[in-house]
Structures are given as C-alpha cells and as structure tokens.
Amino acid sequence: xxEDYFRQYALLIIFAAAAVTVPIGMLTMSYLxxxxxxxxxxxxxxxxxxxxxxxxxxxxxxxxxNFRYYxxxxxxxxxxxxxxxxFPWAVxxxxxxxxxxxxxxxxxxxxxxxxxxxxxxxxxxxxxEWVTNDDRS
Amino acid sequence: MTPVMxxxxxxxxxxxxxxxxxxxxxxxxxxxxxxxxxxxxxAGSFLGVGILYFxxxxxxxxxxxxxxxxxxxxxxxxxxxxFIQDIASGSRPAQGRLVGVAAAVxxxxxxxFTAYNTEWSSQNELSPDAVVALTEGYYEVGExxxxxxxxxxxxxxxxxxxxxxxxxxxxxxxxxxxLVREYMLAFEIIGLLLVAALIGGLLLMRNxxxxxxxxxxxxxx
Amino acid sequence: MTAHxxxxxxxxxxxxxxxxxxxxxxxxxxxxxxxxxxxxxxxSAPLILTLNLWFGWFGDPATAREATGVADLGSAxxxxxxxxxxxxxxxxxxxxxxxxxxxxxxxxxxSERMKDYGGEFVSLVLLSVTGMIVxxxxxxxxxxxxxxxxxxxxxxxxxxxxxSKQGVESGTKFFVLSxxxxxxxxxxxxxxxxxxxxxxxxVIMERLTxxxxxxxxxxxxxxxxxxxxxxxxxxxxxxxVVPWQMWVPDVYQGAPTPVVAFxxxxxxxxxxxxxxxxxxxxxxxxxxxxxxxxxxxxLAAVTMTLGNTLALSQSNIxxxxxxxxxxxxxxxxxxxxxxxxxxxxxTFAGAxxxxxxxxxxxxAFTNLAVFFAVIAITSRTNDDSIEGLNGLLKRSPxxxxxxxxxxxxxxxxxxxxxxxAKVVVFGSAxxxxxxxxxxxxxVNTVIAAYYYLRVIRAIVFEDAEDETKFSADKPVLVAAxxxxxxxxxxxxxxxxxxxxxxxxxxxxxxxxTGL
Numbered sequence: 001x002x003e004d005y006f007r008q009y010a011l012l013i014i015f016a017a018a019a020v021t022v023p024i025g026m027l028t029m030s031y032l033x034x035x036x037x038x039x040x041x042x043x044x045x046x047x048x049x050x051x052x053x054x055x056x057x058x059x060x061x062x063x064x065x066n067f068r069y070y071x072x073x074x075x076x077x078x079x080x081x082x083x084x085x086x087f088p089w090a091v092x093x094x095x096x097x098x099x100x101x102x103x104x105x106x107x108x109x110x111x112x113x114x115x116x117x118x119x120x121x122x123x124x125x126x127x128x129e130w131v132t133n134d135d136r137s
Numbered sequence: 138m139t140p141v142m143x144x145x146x147x148x149x150x151x152x153x154x155x156x157x158x159x160x161x162x163x164x165x166x167x168x169x170x171x172x173x174x175x176x177x178x179x180a181g182s183f184l185g186v187g188i189l190y191f192x193x194x195x196x197x198x199x200x201x202x203x204x205x206x207x208x209x210x211x212x213x214x215x216x217x218x219x220f221i222q223d224i225a226s227g228s229r230p231a232q233g234r235l236v237g238v239a240a241a242v243x244x245x246x247x248x249x250f251t252a253y254n255t256e257w258s259s260q261n262e263l264s265p266d267a268v269v270a271l272t273e274g275y276y277e278v279g280e281x282x283x284x285x286x287x288x289x290x291x292x293x294x295x296x297x298x299x300x301x302x303x304x305x306x307x308x309x310x311x312x313x314x315x316l317v318r319e320y321m322l323a324f325e326i327i328g329l330l331l332v333a334a335l336i337g338g339l340l341l342m343r344n345x346x347x348x349x350x351x352x353x354x355x356x357x358x
Numbered sequence: 359m360t361a362h363x364x365x366x367x368x369x370x371x372x373x374x375x376x377x378x379x380x381x382x383x384x385x386x387x388x389x390x391x392x393x394x395x396x397x398x399x400x401x402s403a404p405l406i407l408t409l410n411l412w413f414g415w416f417g418d419p420a421t422a423r424e425a426t427g428v429a430d431l432g433s434a435x436x437x438x439x440x441x442x443x444x445x446x447x448x449x450x451x452x453x454x455x456x457x458x459x460x461x462x463x464x465x466x467x468x469s470e471r472m473k474d475y476g477g478e479f480v481s482l483v484l485l486s487v488t489g490m491i492v493x494x495x496x497x498x499x500x501x502x503x504x505x506x507x508x509x510x511x512x513x514x515x516x517x518x519x520x521x522s523k524q525g526v527e528s529g530t531k532f533f534v535l536s537x538x539x540x541x542x543x544x545x546x547x548x549x550x551x552x553x554x555x556x557x558x559x560x561v562i563m564e565r566l567t568x569x570x571x572x573x574x575x576x577x578x579x580x581x582x583x584x585x586x587x588x589x590x591x592x593x594x595x596x597x598x599v600v601p602w603q604m605w606v607p608d609v610y611q612g613a614p615t616p617v618v619a620f621x622x623x624x625x626x627x628x629x630x631x632x633x634x635x636x637x638x639x640x641x642x643x644x645x646x647x648x649x650x651x652x653x654x655x656x657l658a659a660v661t662m663t664l665g666n667t668l669a670l671s672q673s674n675i676x677x678x679x680x681x682x683x684x685x686x687x688x689x690x691x692x693x694x695x696x697x698x699x700x701x702x703x704x705t706f707a708g709a710x711x712x713x714x715x716x717x718x719x720x721x722a723f724t725n726l727a728v729f730f731a732v733i734a735i736t737s738r739t740n741d742d743s744i745e746g747l748n749g750l751l752k753r754s755p756x757x758x759x760x761x762x763x764x765x766x767x768x769x770x771x772x773x774x775x776x777x778x779a780k781v782v783v784f785g786s787a788x789x790x791x792x793x794x795x796x797x798x799x800x801v802n803t804v805i806a807a808y809y810y811l812r813v814i815r816a817i818v819f820e821d822a823e824d825e826t827k828f829s830a831d832k833p834v835l836v837a838a839x840x841x842x843x844x845x846x847x848x849x850x851x852x853x854x855x856x857x858x859x860x861x862x863x864x865x866x867x868x869x870x871t872g873l
Contacts, residue, residue: 009191010147067342073216074338077209078331084201085327088313095299096314099277107317107324114328117378118335124385127339247584251549255581256570258555319436322367323504326492329374330508333485336381337515340478341529 071127082115152192159185173218180211197309275301366434366441369411369449370491372404377484384477390468394460397480401457404491408449411441437558438498445495447715447862448631452494455624455722456487462730462837463616466737475519482512483620490628497639499547499557502632506543509628510536510596513621517613528605528612535595535605543592549585550640559639567643576649577641586650589636590657596629599661599691603684607668610680615736618676619729622683623722630690630718634711637694647697654695655795662688662802669809675732675742678809682768683725685806690717692799693783696790709786715859716852717783720767720775723845728764730838731757734830744813749822757830758817760842767845769810770803775849782856 033039089096089108096104122128162181169175183206190199269275269288276287277299291298301307316324364371380397387393409415434441460480467476489508496502514536518529551557554565571578577586595602610618637650665685672678696710734757735750736742750758767774780803787796829835848855 009151013147013151067220070213070216070220070342071339073209073213074335074342077205077213078335078338080205080209081327082331084205085316085324088197088309088311089316090313092310092313095301095310096317099279099299100317104317107321110325111328114325114374114378115331117381118332120385121332121336121381122339125339125343248545251580251584255553255579257552257581258565319438320500322435322438322492322496323501325374326489326501326504326508329377329485329488330504330511332378332381333482333508333512333515336478336481336485337512340475340482340515341518341521343474 068130075122075127078118079115085111148192151188155185155188155192157185158182159189161185172221173215176211176214176218179214180207183207183211195308197312200309274307277301363434366411367439368407369404369441369446369453370439370488370495372407373453373484373488373491376400376403377481377488380477380484381481384481390472390476391464393477393480394464394467397484398457398460398464401453401460405450405453405457408446408453412443412446412450437560438501439492439495440497441495443862444631444635447858448494448627449491451627451719451722452487452490452624455620455627455726456483458726458730458837458841459483459616459620459624462619462726462733462834464833465831466614466616466733471520479516479519479616482516486510486512486516486620487624490624493628494631494635496632497559497635499551499559502636503540503544503547506596506632507540509625510540513617513625516617517609517621519614519617522612524612525614528609531605532609535602539592539595539602542588546585546588546592549581549588553579553581553585559636562640563642566641566646577646582641582646583649586641586653590633590650590653593629593633594657596625597633597687597691598626598684599657599687600664600684601660603661603665606684607672607677607680610683611674611677611742615676615729615733618679619726619733622679622729623725626683626687627718627722630694630714634694634714638711651695651697651790651792654691655792658688658691658695659795659798660688661685661691662799663805666802666805666809669806672809673743673745675736675744675747675813678744678813679725679728679732682806682810685802686721686725686768688802689780689783689799690714690721692787692792692795693717695795696783696786696792698790709782710790711863712856712859713779713783713786715862716848716855717779719855719859720779720845720848723841723848724764724767724774724776727760727838727841727845728768730834730841731761731764734834734838735761737834738828738830744816745820747813747816748820749825750817752825753822753827754829756835757838760838762814762817763842764845765810765814767849769807773849775845775852778849778852782852 030039034041086108089104093104159182162178162185165178166175166182169178183202187199187202187207190196190202266288270286276290278285278287278291290300301310376397379400380393383396384393460483463479466472467479472479486509489505489510489512493502493505493509496505510532514529514533517532518526547557550562554562554569556562556565566578566582569579575583577583591602595605598606609621613621637647641647641650662685665681665683665688669678669681669685672681693710693714696713698710732742735747735754739746747761750761763774767776770776770780780799784796784799787793787799830838
C-alpha cells in the first residue's frame with residue numbers, strides 16, 4: 001500500500017512533463033524555423049505594439065483597474081480558506097458521524113456560523129455590490 | 138536501525154527538483170526589480186513548496202498550498218501590484234542588503250547546524266504495530282470516546298467498525314478527524330480569525346470619509 | 359465536546375459570542391452608543407463566568423470533574439486548553455482592561471471621525487481579546503499559535519483605522535513585524551515538535567526528561583536551544599522587548615490612543631502569560647530553568663537599559679510612553695528570569711512568577727490610567743507633545759492628578775503599586791542569585807526618573823500658553839479614575855493581589871510548589 005503511494009504520482013509527473021514540454025517545444029520549433037526561412041522575421045513598430053481592440057494604444061502604461069476588484073480578491077481568499085477547512089471534514093464525515101455522532105457535525109456547524117457572521121458583515125457593508133450607495137448619492 | 142520509510146529514487150529526484158524550483162524562484166523574487174514579475178516568481182516558489190508537501194506525503198497540506206497560495210494569494214498580490222502605478226519603474230533596491238545577507242546566512246547556518254546535529258523524533262521510536270497502522274491502515278472499533286484500534290478487521294463484532302487508510306496514506310481524512318477532535322478549538326478560532334481578517338480587510342479598503350470625492354474622480358477601467 | 363469542556367471553556371465561548379453579537383449589532387444599528395453599550399455590558403458575561411470558575415459559584419468544576427472522570431483540573435478538549443487559576447487570573451485582568459478601554463473610547467467611537475468605523479473598532483477589540491483569552495489558557499502549540507494570530511490581526515486593522523499617513527505606516531510596520539515574528543515562532547515550534555514528537559506542553563516536558571541529552575549544550579540539545587531562542591524571539595515581539603522593540607515607538611505614535619492603551623496592556627499581559635506557561639510547563643525541568651533564566655536575564659537588562667535611554671530624548675508624549683513600556687517590559691522580564699530553580703533561600707518559592715503577575719496587574723492599571731488621561735487631554739488640546747502638557751495642573755486639576763499619579767507609579771515612587779511591584783520583582787531577582795540584574799534594575803529606575811519627572815515638571819510647574827480650563831468626558835474620566843484607584847489600592851494593599859497571584863501559580867512544576 002505504502003509503496004504505491006509515491007508511484008501514483010509518477011503519472012502526474014509524466015503529465016506535468018508533457019504539459020511543460022509541449023508549449024516550450026512549440027516555441028523552440030517556431031524559433032528554429034526562422035533559420036530555415038519557413039518563418040520570416042521582419043519586425044515593424046506597428047507589429048510590436050500592444051493589441052488594444054484594433055486601436056492604437058493610448059499609453060505605454062499598464063491599464064488601471066477599478067479598486068473594487070480587490071474586494072473580490074479578498075473575499076475569495078477568505079472563503080477559499082473556509083472551503084479548504086471543510087474539505088477534510090467532508091471526506092471523513094460518513095465515518096465520523098458513526099463514531100462521534102452529533103459532535104462531528106457540531107464542530108463544523110459552529111465554524112460555519114462564525115464565518116457566516118463575517119459573510120453578513122461583507123454583505124451589509126456592500127462589499128458584494130459593484131455600485132454602492134455611496135456612488136449613487 | 139533500518140528506516141521504516143524507504144525513500145525511492147523517484148522521491149529523491151522529486152525532492153531535489155522541488156527544492157531547486159522553490160529556491161530558484163525565491164532568488165528571482167528577491168533580485169527581480171519589476172514587482173509584477175517578482176509576484177509571479179513568488180507563485181512559482183509557492184508551487185515548489187506545494188510539491189515538497191506532496192513529497193512528504195502530506196497531500197492535504199500540498200493541495201491547500203496550491204489552492205490557497207498559488208491560486209488565491211498570488212491573485213491578491215497580482216491585483217495589489219496592478220493598483221500600484223509605475224510598476225515598470227520597479228522597486229528601489231533594498232537598503233542594508235549586506236546586513237540582510239549576513240543575517241540570513243547566520244540564521245541558515247544555525248538552522249542547518251541544528252538540523253544535522255539533532256536526533257529527531259522519528260517513526261523508529263514507534264512500535265512496529267503503530268507503524269503498520271499508520272502506513273497500511275487500521276480499523277477503529279467502537280463509538281465516541283471508547284474507540285479501540287485493531288490492525289485486522291474484527292470478525293463478528295457488534296460495534297461500529299470503521300476502516301481507516303492510515304495517516305501516511307490518507308492524510309486528508311486524518312486531518313478531518315483531528316479538526317473535530319483534538320484541534321476543534323483551533324478550528325473554531327480559525328473561523329473567528331477569518332471574520333477578523335474580513336472585517337479588518339474591508340475596513341481598510343473602504344474609502345476614507347474625507348477623500349471620497351477625489352476617489353470618485355479617478356478614471357477606472 | 360462534553361459538557362465539562364463547555365464549562366471549562368465558558369469564558370472563552372462567552373467572549374467569542376460577545377464579539378460576534380457585537381459585529382451583528384453593528385450591522386443593524388447606526389448608533390455607535392448602542393454598539394459600545396452592548397459590548398461594555400456584555401463583557402460582564404465572560405467576567406462572571408471567569409469569577410465563577412475561580413470561586414466555584416454555580417457548581418464546583420471539581421465535582422463536574424469527578425463525574426466526567428477527567429483527571430486534570432480544568433483541562434478540556436484532549437488537553438489542548440487548561441482553564442486553571444493562572445489562566446483565570448489573566449482572563450480577569452484582560453476583561454477588566456477591555457472594559458476600561460471600551461469605556462474610555464466611548465466618546466472616540468461616537469466621534470465624527472469614527473462615524474463609519476465605530477462598530478468595527480469595538481468588534482476588532484473584542485475579537486482580539488477572544489484570542490487572548492484562549493491564548494492564556496492554551497496548553498498546546500497549535501492552539502497557542504492560532505490564538506496568537508487572532509490577537510494580533512485585529513490590532514493591525516485598528517492601528518491603521520484612520521488611514522492617515524502615520525496610521526497606515528504604524529499598521530504596516532506592526533503587520534510585517536508580526537508576520538516575521540510569527541514565522542520565527544512557528545519555526546521554533548516545528549523544531550520542538552520534530553525533537554519531541556508532540557505539541558502538547560505537558561508531553562513535551564515528559565519527553566524532554568526522557569530523551570537523551572548532551573550535558574555540554576544549554577537545554578541538553580541544539581534543537582531545544584534553537585527552538586527556545588526562536589520561541590522567545592517570537593513572543594519578544596509581542597512583549598516588545600529588545601531587540602524586537604523597533605515597532606513600538608512608531609505604532610504608539612501613529613495608532614489611535616485607545617488602541618495604544620489596549621495594545622500596551624492587554625497584548626503585553628497575554629504574551630507574558632503564554633511565555634510563562636510555555637517556559638514553566640514545557641521547559642520546567644530545574645536544569646532547563648536555569649538555562650532559560652540566563653537568557654531572560656540578559657534580555658531584561660538590555661531591554662530596560664535601551665528603553666530608558668532612548669526615552670530620555672523624546673518630545674512626544676505617546677512616543678515617550680512607548681519607550682517607557684519597553685523599559686517596563688524589561689522590569690517584568692526580571693521577574694521571568696528569577697526562576698525558583700536557582701534561588702538561595704526556601705522562603706521565596708514562587709516569588710519570580712508571582713512578581714511578574716503582580717507587576718503585570720499593577721502595570722496594567724497604572725498604564726491604563728496614564729493612557730486614559732492622555733486620551734482625555736489630547737482629545738481637548740489636540741497636541742501630543744510634552745510641551746502641550748504645560749500648566750495642566752491649572753487647566754484640568756483632576757486629569758493632571760491622575761496623570762501625575764500614574765507617572766509616579768510607572769517610575770516606582772513609594773507608596774504606589776509601581777514601587778511595590780519593583781520591590782517584589784527585584785527582591786525575587788536577589789533571591790534567585792541574580793543580584794547584578796537587580797542592581798541594573800535599580801540603576802535603570804534612577805535613569806527613568808529623569809524623563810518621568812520631566813513630564814511631571816511640565817504639568818505642575820510650567821506655565822501654559824492657553825490658560826482655559828477644561829474637563830474630560832465622563833466615561834473617560836470614570837475609566838481613568840477607576841484605573842487610578844485600582845492602582846492605588848494594589849499599591850497600598852499588595853497582599854490582596856499577591857495572594858491571588860500565588861493561588862494562580864498552579865502552573866509551576868510540583869518540585870517548586872512543594873517547597
């Protein structure tokens with residue numbers, strides 16, 4: 001059983017190797033192709049400019065993002081962590097409910113209630129809305 | 138003493154590859170002047186650490202590392218960098234590099250010296266039965282606080298019998314059991330910690346009352 | 359979880375519930391007065407439950423213990439927490455400090471500047487206190503770490519709550535250093551776990567006595583040596599001892615004063631409580647005790663001296679108090695260093711740790727009185743330089759009186775609590791064969807007199823530019839008054855507190871308490 005443990009990842013390693021080799025191989029082949037004149041390389045200023053909807057770019061600066069995206073990133077991290085903690089419990093819940101009865105459910109229930117207060121906070125403070133009351137007024 | 142865990146060549150290669158990946162990307166993080174590239178390299182370093190967890194057969198921690206750090210934290214950092222203007226100009230070279238390097242070398246020397254000169258607690262100290270239970274799996278018989286552990290499935294028992302894969306094979310399930318038993322308090326505190334992080338984070342992101350007007354005037358995409 | 363577990367954890371559960379209720383109340387009402395009233399009155403629940411566990415009002419926990427067959431006093435959840443009297447002592451202290459902080463910041467919360475953040479302010483303070491209450495009773499490294507994070511994270515947001523330049527700087531500094539110290543601490547925990555194979559403090563102690571050790575190395579092995587250094591370093595940040603003190607002056611100056619008052623007292627008390635528990639429960643072997651006693655003695659000497667020397671040239675009262683708390687942490691460390699294992703006589707068995715608890719309690723009340731007075735004064739004068747205090751005696755005799763009393767107590771003038779605490783702590787140092795440390799402490803007290811008296815001179819003898827009289831808002835005045843009276847009572851009747859501290863010292867290993 002234990003010897004099989006690492007062996008199962010051999011498949012994953014083969015997959016990862018393929019995933020890395022294919023794109024790198026494509027780029028390399030494309031690079032090599034220019035030496036046998038299959039891919040001519042004649043860069044011009046227009047070709048090298050960033051593509052921006054077919055229009056000439058306004059500035060070389062990176063575009064600025066609305067700050068509201070950060071709310072989503074933060075909420076995502078918080079609830080991501082929450083889910084991560086639920087996962088191992090869910091894996092073993094069937095077994096634990098037989099052994100410990102309600103206690104197995106109770107611990108997670110308390111956890112969820114606590115996090116729900118945080119969720120309610122985010123909701124009431126309009127962190128979930130794109131256009132807030134402040135903007136409307 | 139013969140080690141309980143036989144380290145295969147594959148594991149050794151995976152360990153060194155993951156270590157090289159972690160350290161290589163970390164070196165890019167501290168030397169790269171472009172903050173955005175440094176953030177991407179940091180994600181690569183996180184991924185290397187995640188693979189190290191897998192090598193140590195802590196799958197759950199490895200998945201968490203990839204999901205939370207490579208997935209979520211990296212996004213957070215990328216966003217943060219995008220909000221900062223003039224990314225291209227890069228960050229100032231850190232002051233007092235020499236002191237930093239000296240401190241890092243000293244700390245590393247102390248840690249490495251200790252790691253090599255210590256007889257760490259290991260599976261060798263466990264009884265052979267416990268090692269079999271952890272690696273090959275075991276059976277739990279009974280309910281609640283009166284659980285006894287058997288290595289083979291008991292025949293004709295009226296109690297609840299639960300088959301376990303063993304902590305080294307099925308670490309995710311083992312973490313799940315610990316979360317509702319030994320570490321239940323820590324688990325609930327993590328819930329409170331998430332609430333605190335949410336309140337604190339949203340609080341600091343909200344527009345300060347005085348600068349409401351200027352914020353609205355900004356061009357946003 | 360059994361009923362016994364709930365019973366033992368009741369103060370922490372009540373505190374967590376209160377924090378969540380406060381968050382919810384803030385969501386449904388816009389009145390900040392309501393939020394702070396709920397929080398203030400709600401604090402009585404964990405306070406009553408704490409006193410209940412100490413005195414055994416509603417059913418003695420001992421009988422519950424017999425019924426459930428759990429052997430340890432107040433141990434719960436597979437030995438991850440232990441609500442013993444040591445924890446209850448600090449629970450009581452922390453809850454009192456929190457009540458004072460909320461009372462003193464009532465006006466601040468309701469102010470226009472805090473219009474949108476008042477509820478968050480109270481909620482974050484309560485969440486932080488929840489972490490502290492778990493922290494002082496945790497007996498397991500993972501629980502300790504998670505609780506520690508819960509105490510630190512809300513403070514980061516609180517320090518930067520106004521998003522002023524200074525506030526954000528102080529919040530960022532606190533956050534980065536807190537993260538680094540946590541990393542160091544975790545590394546120490548990992549080494550301890552790797553060496554002993556357990557995260558439970560009591561089991562660590564058992565294993566350390568059994569595991570082979572090298573007599574030539576302090577702590578018996580390099581792993582434990584490095585782990586203890588890293589654990590002390592990690593908590594050193596929270597206790598604000600040198601060389602992890604650099605965040606203190608900036609945070610004290612930049613963060614809102616009520617936050618600083620809370621931080622300087624509650625965080626420090628919780629950090630000292632947990633470091634004492636770790637040291638005495640996990641490394642309480644007499645041989646190990648002597649080793650870490652030396653470590654703390656050096657830290658104490660350096661911390662006192664540096665804190666006092668740097669305080670001499672400060673012109674901002676909050677910065678000055680920041681350096682003053684560093685020095686005070688140094689004095690408290692003298693008590694931590696005075697371990698029973700290397701004492702000369704048998705009469706002072708628990709004096710070192712007992713002194714720490716007495717000093718912390720006295721310091722808590724004194725420092726709160728000083729900070730509350732500073733809150734009251736700066737909210738009126740909007741000037742936190744020392745010159746701003748000129749002629750305060752004429753402008754506001756009551757506040758000036760509280761401030762002068764507090765400063766004298768911090769200085770250690772008899773018959774204040776500061777003096778008594780210093781006597782107990784330095785006395786225990788002499789008893790523990792650390793006479794040189796006691797001498798360094800006394801010399802430092804003399805240095806400290808210079809800058810404390812400078813402030814007092816400004817208050818009493820200098821003439822103010824603006825002679826208008828003013829008084830403080832009632833809640834702050836009540837809080838400052840209660841804190842000052844508490845400090846006064848503990849100073850005049852030290853046995854009151856010392857008795858409780860002695861009872862609370864159940865964490866000490868049996869070899870010491872058996873004396």
